[in-house]
Every structure is written in structure tokens, then in C-alpha cells.
Amino acid sequence: xxxxxxxxxxxxxxxxxxxxxxxxxxxxxxxxxxxxxxxxxxxxxxxxxxxxxxxxxxxxxxxxxxxxxxxxxxxxxxxxxxxxxxxxxxxxxxxxxxxxxxxxxxxxxxxxxxxxxxxxxxxxxxxxxxxxxxxxxxxxxxxxxxxxxxxxxxxxxxxxxxxxxxxxxxxxxxxxxxxxxxxxxxxxxxxxxxxxxxxxxxxxxxxxxxxxxxxxxxxxxxxxxxxxx
Numbered sequence: 001x002x003x004x005x006x007x008x009x010x011x012x013x014x015x016x017x018x019x020x021x022x023x024x025x026x027x028x029x030x031x032x033x034x035x036x037x038x039x040x041x042x043x044x045x046x047x048x049x050x051x052x053x054x055x056x057x058x059x060x061x062x063x064x065x066x067x068x069x070x071x072x073x074x075x076x077x078x079x080x081x082x083x084x085x086x087x088x089x090x091x092x093x094x095x096x097x098x099x100x101x102x103x104x105x106x107x108x109x110x111x112x113x114x115x116x117x118x119x120x121x122x123x124x125x126x127x128x129x130x131x132x133x134x135x136x137x138x139x140x141x142x143x144x145x146x147x148x149x150x151x152x153x154x155x156x157x158x159x160x161x162x163x164x165x166x167x168x169x170x171x172x173x174x175x176x177x178x179x180x181x182x183x184x185x186x187x188x189x190x191x192x193x194x195x196x197x198x199x200x201x202x203x204x205x206x207x208x209x210x211x212x213x214x215x216x217x218x219x220x221x222x223x224x225x226x227x228x229x
Contacts (some may be wrong), residue, residue, distance in 0.1 A: 001031045001117060001167065001168065001171045002032045002034070002088075002094075002121060002122045002123075003033045003034070003122075003123050003160075003164050003167075004084040004087070004088070004096075004122060004123070004124045005033065005035050005036070005127065005160050006038060006081055006084065006126045006127060007036075007037065007125075007127040007156070007157055007160070008038060008039065008127075008129055009127075009129075009155070009157055010035035010037055013033070013035070013160075013161065017161075017164075021175065022164070022165060022168055025168055025173075028173070030171055030173045030174050031168050034084070036080040036081075036084050037080070038072075038076035038077050038079070038080040039057040040080075041076055041080045042057045042076040042079070043075055043076075046058045046075065046076065058073075059076050060072050060073060063131060067131070068131070069130050069131035070130045071132060072128060072129060072134065073134055074136050077126065077133055077134075078137060081098065081124060081140075081141055084096075084124050088122045091121070095120050095122070096120060096121070096122040097116060097120045097122070097123050098124040098126065098141055099123060099124065099125050099126065099144055099146045099163070100137075100143045100144065100145050101125070101126065101127060101128060101147070101159045102128075102145040102147060103147050103151075104147065105145030105146040105147040106145065106146050107146075108146050108148045108159075108162070108163060108166075110166060112146075113163070113166040113167045113170055114170050117167050117171060123163070123167065124143075125163065125164075126143065126156065127155055127157050127159075127160055128155065129154070129155045129156070146163075148162050192207045192208070192211060196212065208222065
């Protein structure tokens with residue numbers, strides 16, 4: 001599975017993608033994550049070179065009709081997405097889906113992740129910032145608005161991380177034991193490990209006796225009952 005992230009802040013992903021299960025999956029090449037900074041693909045008219053050699057990219061502008069904040073310009077994002085699509089097109093059997101993060105989009109969940117991993121080889125995440133991206137970008141590309149919850153975030157980077165994590169779990173080999181996915185368990189979400197008795201401030205907290213019984217039938221029945229409750 002290959003993920004392509006369109007973002008002004010690719011470095012914000014570093015610590016998360018380099019650690020734990022996701023980091024190992026990348027090293028083992030079970031998944032890959034590529035970044036496309038829209039500022040690098042901005043047309044010349046949006047760039048200004050200063051006498052000291054530094055270059056400023058004007059990737060945003062004031063909204064038509066007034067209002068607070070700044071709106072990200074469509075041109076740099078269009079060019080960044082086109083670049084990602086060109087990379088994907090080099091693989092004949094590749095099939096891509098473009099996801100645009102929006103509070104009013106389709107709600108992301110595990111079933112969405114499973115479907116995406118099954119139907120597509122590449123996912124492009126478009127991460128907005130500030131007041132959002134010029135809406136005309138949606139007229140250039142076929143993309144789906146997706147939300148990870150009923151709240152507003154400062155950018156699409158966190159939603160992209162959430163989606164990458166959830167989708168990566170659906171890729172065979174990413175988890176040591178594919179059946180260890182919590183979403184596949186028809187059982188209690190409560191789990192226990194040693195010690196059998198946890199003592200805190202003089203009070204004893206014991207592991208349920210049934211889990212120590214060694215009887216799979218009773219244990220499974222207990223887990224199912226916990227889910228029903």
C-alpha cells in the first residue's frame with residue numbers, strides 16, 4: 001500500500017512514522033509514505049526571490065467575499081497532486097484514490113479503511129490548513145471529502161496520520177499476527193496480564209477468575225458477554 005501526502009508540513013509526520021509498528025512496516029516495505037510540499041510545485045508567479053537568496057512562496061491569499069484568515073491557493077496543490085498522480089501512473093496496475101479532509105465529509109471508520117485498501121493501491125491525502133483550500137481544486141480532480149470526527153482541527157496532517165495508521169493495519173504483514181487486529185475480535189475490549197493481583201493503596205484488584213481457568217469455552221463465553229454488556 002502506498003500513501004501520498006500533500007502537505008505544507010511534511011516534517012510533522014517524522015516522529016510518528018519512524019516509530020513502532022508503522023515505522024517497521026515502512027522499513028519492511030509493506031507500506032510507503034511519500035510527501036509533496038505544494039510550495040515546491042508552485043508556479044514562478046507565486047515565488048519571490050530576495051536579495052539574500054531566500055525565496056518566499058505565496059501559497060495562500062485573502063478570501064474573496066471577505067472573512068477571517070487566509071485561503072490556500074489552488075495552483076500549488078493542483079501541481080502537487082498532478083505530480084503524485086504521475087508517480088503513481090508509472091506503475092501500470094496502480095489505482096489511486098484522492099482524499100480531501102473536510103469536517104463535513106464522509107465519516108472515516110474501519111470499514112472505510114478496509115474498502116480503500118481492497119480497492120486501491122495508492123491513496124493521496126490532501127491536507128488543508130488555515131481557512132482551507134480554494135474549492136476549485138475539487139473541480140480539477142475527482143476526490144472524496146472525508147472527516148475523522150465531529151470536530152475541527154488546525155490542519156489535515158493529524159487526520160492523514162489516523163487514516164494511514166488504520167489503513168496500514170489492514171495490510172497483510174503489517175501486524176505480527178493479522179488476527180490480533182482489535183476490530184476482528186468479537187470479544188471484550190478489557191485485557192489483562194501479570195500480576196494476577198494488582199495491589200494499589202492497600203486494595204487488591206484481581207484478574208477475573210475465568211481467565212485463569214484455562215478453559216477456552218468459558219473464556220470465550222465471558223468475552224462475548226462483556227461485549228454484549
